[in-house]
Every structure is written in structure tokens, then in C-alpha cells.
Amino acid sequence: GESVGLHLPTLSVQEGDNSIINCAYSNSASDYFIWYKQESGKGPQFIIDIRSNMDKRQGQRVTVLLNKTVKHLSLQIAATQPGDSAVYFCAENVNTDKLIFGTGTRLQVFP
Amino acid sequence: ETGVTQSPTHLIKTRGQQVTLRCSSQSGHNTVSWYQQALGQGPQFIFQYYREEENGRGNFPPRFSGLQFPNYSSELNVNALELDDSALYLCASSQAGQPKEQYFGPGTRLTVT
Numbered sequence: 030g031e032s033v034g035l036h037l038p039t040l041s042v043q044e045g046d047n048s049i050i051n052c053a054y055s056n057s058a059s060d061y062f063i064w065y066k067q068e069s070g071k072g073p074q075f076i077i078d079i080r081s082n083m084d085k086r087q088g089q090r091v092t093v094l095l096n097k098t099v100k101h102l103s104l105q106i107a108a109t110q111p112g113d114s115a116v117y118f119c120a121e122n123v124n125t126d127k128l129i130f131g132t133g134t135r136l137q138v139f140p
Numbered sequence: 141e142t143g144v145t146q147s148p149t150h151l152i153k154t155r156g157q158q159v160t161l162r163c164s165s166q167s168g169h170n171t172v173s174w175y176q177q178a179l180g181q182g183p184q185f186i187f188q189y190y191r192e193e194e195n196g197r198g199n200f201p202p203r204f205s206g207l208q209f210p211n212y213s214s215e216l217n218v219n220a221l222e223l224d225d226s227a228l229y230l231c232a233s234s235q236a237g238q239p240k241e242q243y244f245g246p247g248t249r250l251t252v253t
Contacts, residue, residue: 072230072244073183118182126196127173128242130182
């Protein structure tokens with residue numbers, strides 16, 4: 030079946046450290062994946078995406094890694110800041126009409 | 141801010157009632173998708189509308205229905221509300237064929253008692 034899940038429900042990091050959020054997916058037919066950030070009281074905000082023909086993509090302070098062999102996706106946040114505190118979701122695009130979201134990881138940044 | 145607006149912000153309904161939620165898409169976007177997000181869960185795809193017609197549906201019963209208007213705004217209707225319908229309902233707008241550019245609104249928090 031189709032599913033996207035996360036390994037860690039909560040991740041606590043110290044300000045300035047790097048954060049790594051992991052995600053597993055099950056649908057080999059997905060052609061790309063997206064990471065979203067959701068702050069309290071807001072809708073999901075697009076962070077970065079990666080197509081299935083890529084292994085790595087970098088943005089501003091964020092890097093997404095895709096391992097198709099083990100169906101694993103990760104989001105790396107460099108120099109984590111208090112403003113990065115939120116729930117992070119990976120989402121899988123199966124076709125053009127829907128995104129399949131995982132359950133989310135809460136990132137807590139402490140001073 | 142994404143430019144996607146939803147109303148109302150919060151809503152409380154009684155089991156068995158009907159509810160209509162509204163969404164205005166971002167300027168230039170012709171596709172609207174609706175998602176249900178239960179507390180502590182990721183959003184689940186309900187359906188998508190393109191050119192005023194349903195264009196894909198998730199695993200939701202027929203009592204979940206929708207509309208899209210010529211100005212691309214959209215409504216989500218839920219009949220015969222159940223307690224498990226309590227959730228945050230998110231609307232996302234995009235251009236057809238570009239799902240990565242789904243811009244989400246702030247959501248409507250529905251509580252069914």
C-alpha cells in the first residue's frame with residue numbers, strides 16, 4: 030500500500046547544532062518528495078523537494094537526501110535556529126493530484 | 141503568507157449536522173486540493189478540483205463533497221458529521237500539473253461534539 034512514515038516523533042537539538050529528520054516511504058512509483066514545515070496554527074510550508082532521479086538537493090541551510098535503495102528520505106538543517114522549531118512532514122507525490130504525508134516529526138530547539 | 145485563505149477559522153458542530161468550509165486560492169492558481177489533518181497526524185488527501193470538476197479523490201466517503209467555482213475558489217461540504225471528523229481541514233492551491241507548488245492555507249479547525 031501507499032504510506033509515508035517517520036522514524037522519530039520528536040527531535041530535540043541545541044541551537045547551532047545540525048538537525049536530521051528521517052522519513053521512510055513505501056511507494057516505488059513516486060516521482061518526487063517534498064519536505065514541509067508546519068508551525069502551530071499555520072498550514073504546511075514548502076521547504077524543499079527532490080525528484081526521484083536525484084540523490085541530494087541543497088537549499089538555504091537545508092539539504093534533502095534520497096536513498097531509493099532503502100526507500101529513505103532525510104532532511105538536514107544546518108545551524109538549527111529557534112525559528113526552526115516546528116513539525117516537519119515528508120510528503121510523497123504519487124501522481125499529480127495528491128500528496129501523501131507522513132505523520133510528522135516535532136523539532137524542538139533549545140538554547 | 142501564501143495568499144490562500146480559508147474560512148471560518150474555527151467551527152463547532154454537532155454530530156449529524158452538515159458543514160461547509162471555504163477556500164480562496166492563490167492568484168493564478170487553478171487547482172484546489174483539500175486535506176484533513178487529525179491531531180498529531182499528517183494531512184490526508186480528500187480530493188482535488190480542477191476546472192470545476194473533481195480530479196482525484198482519497199479514501200473518504202461520499203458525504204465529503206466539494207465544489208470549485210469559476211474564480212477557482214472552492215468549498216468542502218461534509219454531511220452527517222461524525223465525531224471522527226474533528227480535525228484541521230487544509231486547502232492547498234496550485235497550478236495543474238505542478239503539485240510541488242501546493243500552497244496551503246491556515247486551515248479550518250472543525251470540532252464535532
